[in-house]
Amino acid sequence: MKLTGGQIVVETLIREGVPYVVGIPGHGTLGLSDALVARSETGHSGGGGLKFLQVRHEQAAVHLADGYYRVAGTPLAVFTSIGPGAMNTVIGVASCYVDSIPVLVLTGNSHTHMAGRGVLQEIERRYDANSLAVFEPIAKRIWRPTSVARLPRILQRAFAEMLTGRRGPVVVDLPMDVQCDSVEVGASARLAPTAYRPTGPVLPDPGLVAQAGRLLDGAARPVIVAGGGVIAAGAWDELRQLAEFLQAPVVTTMMGKGAFPEDHPLSGFHGGSKGTTCGNSLTASADVLLAVGMRFADESTSSYRHGVTYAIPPTRLVHLDLDPAEIGKNYPVEVGIVADARAGLASLVEWLRANGQGGQGQVLPLRRGAYFAEIQRRREEWLAQVRKLASSDHVPVTISRLIAELRAFLERDAIVVTSSGNVQAQWFQEAPVYEPTTNLTTGGFSTMGWTVPAALGAKLAAPERQVVGLVGDGDFLMTVQELATAVQYNVPAVYVVANNVGWIAIRDLQAAVYGEERAVGAEFLKDGAPVTPDLAAVARAFGCHAERISAPDEVRPALERAFAAGVPAVVEVMVERNYPLSGSPAVGWWDVPVPTYLVEQRARYERERAEER
Ligand SMILES: Cc1ncc(C[n+]2csc(CCOP(=O)(O)OP(=O)(O)O)c2C)c(N)n1
DSSP states (O other): EEHHHHHHHHHHHHHOOOOOOEEOOOOOGHHHHHHHHHHEBBBBBSSSEEEEEOOOSSHHHHHHHHHHHHHHOOOOOOEESSSSSHTTHHHHHHHHHTTTTEEEEEEEEOTTTTSOOOTTTTSSSSSSSTTTTHHTTSSEEEEEEGGGGHHHHHHHHHHHHHSSSSSSEEEEEHHHHHOOOEEEGGGGGOOGGGGSOOOOOOOOOOOHHHHHHHHHTTTTSSSEEEEEEHHHHHHHHHHHHHHHHTOOOEEEEETTTTTTTTTTTTEEEEOOOOOOTHHHHHTTTTTTEEEEOOOOHHHHHHBBTTTTOOOOTTSSEEESSOOGGGGTTOOOOSSSSSSSSSHHHHHHHHHHHHHSSOOOTTOOOOTTTTHHHHHHHHHHHHHHHHHHHHHHSSOOOOOHHHHHHHHSSSSSOOEEESSSSSHHHHHHHHHOOOSTSEEEEOOOOOOEEEEEEHHHHHHHHHHTTTTEEEEHHHHHSSSSGGGHHHHHOOOOOEEEEEOSSSSHHHHHHHHHHHGGGGGOOOOOETTTOOOOOOOHHHHHHHHEEEEOOSSSGGGGHHHHHHHTTTEEEEEEEEOOOOOTTSOOOOOOOOOOOOTTSSHHHHHHHHHHTTOOO
């Protein structure tokens, strides 16, 4: 059967079970988009193998695919034209790379016979058709098939690369002529996709499992830290079995929040610079720490300042991760295990059930009675602090109260999407999350603009669940145009926009570290007074249900109306913007360098920095 490059792409996507292709066409992808005519419905809904979703900006296409994958576990394909269309995906690809999320990005480029002449939208002054170089540090792998004959194999490799090992985004750059040329496609192209990649998890070394099991079993103050790898591997049941067997608390990273129910008595909540006193005190005083599917990034470690979140050593570290490069990178290990989080945790549970003190599958609830009591005390201390913040009747409403109202309104399995700013940090600190894949956040790249499109991806993946984008006004305005996408396809995500008229997380950081009088450049002011667009009116203009509120008791009724609307909805909440009520206190530490001319603050900073390891 003879197929064009465009047809080969479309047939591969259908065979791989990709439900949506998301993007913006241009002259650089006409051959590819034409192949969609026969095999998709333009637009979406019902029938057809492949659905095409139009977005309004290519960055949003990748964020939408990112949000979709985190809920559905199925990657989407994104396609863009040549040049600026391709470049617009960069922030999306980088966000996926840092958080290890697979997405297939198909970009158009110059015809192979024109490359280097400087065709419209080509980057060619140093190398012909050189736009792929931009993706080099941010994609797991990049390809440019220079003939259609190479395309089937490259697509097989692209799927294998993004879906195996530590997952991540891949980019296939398609010259315009390659999309339109055709080739006889052999029988190999019709084999099952799994014929071209390994299946099954990476298993741990049994000797190392025994070593880790002995350490954990003999520990007086064991702690488990769960990262995004636990969620990526679907390892939450094994995590819970292990925690309950060991009677060890579980503390999570940004990407790991949700891996363990936070109303479980063994939840130590969230750790790090924007973590909780409970999480940080437990991890800092652990004698044996099991870190699973996490990389000890600076925010989750309080920038490695000894004793704030971690004290490794003397804490003895067992690190289990799929990527060997993460083991020993930031802290020395006593046992380093390369394995899939689920397989690794399952092996530890099995070893402990056969050899551990709990023995014969029994769980001894009061195995470390005093430790268990201490965990409950630390949990209660933190919850009391949160309750105090949450009970504020201040008008305009504080973000803390808004979060409390939202959490109380939402169902247990509601998906909450956050990106950057005060609402994200406070959601991590103040909202209990109960189920995996209900806390979606741009973790390591902390990308503003992520929430609006990622929440659409989440809602497409789970139409029956509540999906909320909890977002600051600065963040919202970076991708607000995607409300058009939401309305066009009627994807009824609900956005709760905390409007504090500025990039207030940054203003608050300046105030906290340099001094209140040194906050500069992060508030939206006109002639010294706050100035904001009417975001509810903006949303209504897109066709959303929208309203603006500002008092605590208005939150719940507004949420009820937004969810009842059955269309995309925006609740704009005018929140308290004055420091310190604008946010909530950092409980850990973060290395924020201080200029030497701020003598006092600099001296304190140097003292604290000297404690980093
Ligand atoms: C794309 C991008 N640009 C800049 C930043 C730096 N940054 C982090 S938080 C923040 C402010 C966020 O403002 P907003 O979304 O309004 O939330 P707020 O902190 O005001 O609650 C900025 C500018 C970022 N994370 N991402």
